[in-house]
Amino acid sequence: xxxxxxxxxxxxxxxxxxxxxxxxxxxxxxxxxxxxxxxxxxxxxxxxxxxxxxxxxxxxxxxxxxxxxxxxxxxxxxxxxxxxxxxxxxxxxxxxxxxxxxxxxxxxxxxxxxxxxxxxxxxxxxxxxxxxxxxxxxxxxxxxxxxxxxxxxxxxxxxxxxxxxxxxxxxxxxxxxxxxxxxxxxxxxxxxxxxxxxxxxxxxxxxxxxxxxxxxxxxxxxxxxxxxxxxxxxxxxxxxxxxxxxxxxxxxxxxxxxxxxxxxxxxxxxxxxxxxxxxxxxxxxxxxxxxxxxxxxxxxxxxxxxxxxxxxxxxxxxxxxxxxxxxxxxxxxxxxxx
Amino acid sequence: xxxxxxxxxxxxxxxxxxxxxxxxxxxxxxxxxxxxxxxxxxxxxxxxxxxxxxxxxxxxxxxxxxxxxxxxxxxxxxxxxxxxxxxxxxxxxxxxxxxxxxxxxxxxxxxxxxxxxxxxxxxxxxxxxxxxxxxxxxxxxxxxxxxxxxxxxxxxxxxxxxxxxxxxxxxxxxxxxxxxxxxxxxxxxxxxxxxxxxxxxxxxxxxxxxxxxxxxxxxxxxxxxxxxxxxxxxxxxxxxxxxxxxxxxxxxxxxxxxxxxxxxxxxxxxxxxxxxxxxxxxxxxxxxxxxxxxxxxxxxxxxxxxxxxx
Numbered sequence: 001x002x003x004x005x006x007x008x009x010x011x012x013x014x015x016x017x018x019x020x021x022x023x024x025x026x027x028x029x030x031x032x033x034x035x036x037x038x039x040x041x042x043x044x045x046x047x048x049x050x051x052x053x054x055x056x057x058x059x060x061x062x063x064x065x066x067x068x069x070x071x072x073x074x075x076x077x078x079x080x081x082x083x084x085x086x087x088x089x090x091x092x093x094x095x096x097x098x099x100x101x102x103x104x105x106x107x108x109x110x111x112x113x114x115x116x117x118x119x120x121x122x123x124x125x126x127x128x129x130x131x132x133x134x135x136x137x138x139x140x141x142x143x144x145x146x147x148x149x150x151x152x153x154x155x156x157x158x159x160x161x162x163x164x165x166x167x168x169x170x171x172x173x174x175x176x177x178x179x180x181x182x183x184x185x186x187x188x189x190x191x192x193x194x195x196x197x198x199x200x201x202x203x204x205x206x207x208x209x210x211x212x213x214x215x216x217x218x219x220x221x222x223x224x225x226x227x228x229x230x231x232x233x234x235x236x237x238x239x240x241x242x243x244x245x246x247x248x249x250x251x252x253x254x255x256x257x258x259x260x261x262x263x264x265x266x267x268x269x270x271x272x273x274x275x276x277x278x279x280x281x282x283x284x285x286x287x288x289x290x291x292x293x294x295x296x297x298x299x300x301x302x303x304x305x306x307x308x309x310x311x312x313x314x315x316x317x318x319x320x321x322x323x324x325x326x327x328x329x330x331x332x333x334x335x336x337x338x
Numbered sequence: 339x340x341x342x343x344x345x346x347x348x349x350x351x352x353x354x355x356x357x358x359x360x361x362x363x364x365x366x367x368x369x370x371x372x373x374x375x376x377x378x379x380x381x382x383x384x385x386x387x388x389x390x391x392x393x394x395x396x397x398x399x400x401x402x403x404x405x406x407x408x409x410x411x412x413x414x415x416x417x418x419x420x421x422x423x424x425x426x427x428x429x430x431x432x433x434x435x436x437x438x439x440x441x442x443x444x445x446x447x448x449x450x451x452x453x454x455x456x457x458x459x460x461x462x463x464x465x466x467x468x469x470x471x472x473x474x475x476x477x478x479x480x481x482x483x484x485x486x487x488x489x490x491x492x493x494x495x496x497x498x499x500x501x502x503x504x505x506x507x508x509x510x511x512x513x514x515x516x517x518x519x520x521x522x523x524x525x526x527x528x529x530x531x532x533x534x535x536x537x538x539x540x541x542x543x544x545x546x547x548x549x550x551x552x553x554x555x556x557x558x559x560x561x562x563x564x565x566x567x568x569x570x571x572x573x574x575x576x577x578x579x580x581x582x583x584x585x586x587x588x589x590x591x592x593x594x595x596x597x598x599x600x601x602x603x604x605x606x607x608x609x610x611x612x613x614x615x616x617x618x619x620x621x622x623x624x625x626x627x628x629x630x631x632x633x634x635x636x637x638x639x640x641x642x643x644x645x646x647x648x
Contacts, residue, residue, distance in 0.1 A: 047474075177353050177357075180357070180628060181357055181360070181621050182621060184583040184586065185583075185620050185621060189361070189617060190364075192613065193367055265478065273480065279605070296486070296591070299486065299489070299490065300494055303490055307486070310483050314478070314480075317478045317480070318474070318478040318479065321474065321477065
């Protein structure tokens, strides 16, 4: 039996000099999961990170501010209408101290120890509470509407894209007709037929909103259904439902998330738009849109009543857009435009 | 090309008919009639319904409606001004809306192109950041926020321009509404132009043109902008639509006597006939604009004709 030189060497002797690979972890190419990769890219994008933080802050206020406030959004006080803003702490600086044109309105109404951070509206309701309750309702409506979009749009897009042929042709003509009517007109008419309320507003928003989602999903399905792994699945006898949900849907998820994120601000916007033309949630409920609509009437006398909800609305929409753009760049770098 | 235009025209006509059918059916199922005064006896109500032709079967009313509409007769208003023909209501308001809308589109395009060109040629420079910030704001913020800010500061505080529409000074009164409406097209055009310029500047034919010694001016005008502008038309279509729907809010905000403001009044006063006539006009305008944009785009860019099946 021939002996190789190595067999004469002990374990210690066989070690390569200067070789340190065993205790070295290559950090540069460390395998992140896809989700972590996306998160890292997203957070390194300044705009998206700021957007995310703003959204979280606004959500926190929407949840906790009405709970901790001393007032409810609906109590009417006819004796303390249109009070100016008064915030403890800041009032020491002689701004936001409850005075208008040098007159301390809080003192003249005999409520020196009350603080309405954002003032009160024409019915004496606390605007601070109403703004955050309104944010809550606006967000709720937007999220529900976009969830409806996802459910309906994804189903429609998958069926249309996967089955193709006549089914696709008919379904796409329907979409074509629906998209050639301005969204706002459909929503308005629908809300005329159904009285405005939270469920009906969600419905009105998603009755036009799902189209966009379905188009994106259809395009994705058309692309993915010719991939080899789908062919493999089909050859193995997988039924259409399994292929759609196990092979195609997970691969289209990135696009669905991007569309979801970019649909939220547009839903918030349309809700506000509808409220602005008088088709908002019924009183005494408030959404950002109805608050802006109410404040608009006295915008020149008491600008803070409209500017505050408008500011929250603007920051919210801007943040969602920034986050959506960032998410798109992170999930699908090829789609980067700006 | 003829085939493409014909096909596109046919789709538009079919869509208009479907839209009218949809609107008409919606009008059917609306709760309450405009004559829901409880003091009316059944006979009186039947008389009124006969007078307005509301007792005819659905399809016959549908065709009468379309027939009348083709003659420019949209019926009469029920609540806003009783028995006033809607065409009379429209006659004065329509030009105002169109005037402000056109002004907004021109303003938006010019400003958007300028912003986009500045940003595109200074890729990653300060001007690029500024113009990107302006366009993301313009895309994100709703029109009434701009309306509010412009009306409050320019109109009320600084008293530069009227913040409520005044029929005596149509031009000055139109500036603020048009500016508000122009924000959205400006932002989309700027965004699009910028990314398109950056894209075109990296193309080989630009390098070739530079190598040939084409002057900078000729390079920008002939080689870059020509290729960029064809694409801008695609953005203009949706922008015009935004201007159309935006006119609803802006006309309310600035008290402009246009059809958008009229539509809102009609909704609030439950004047269904006016609501539906105006909805139809909005839909028809939308369909016509999309038709023109598609045909224009097909004329300019042959690739689209191929893609859309000629």
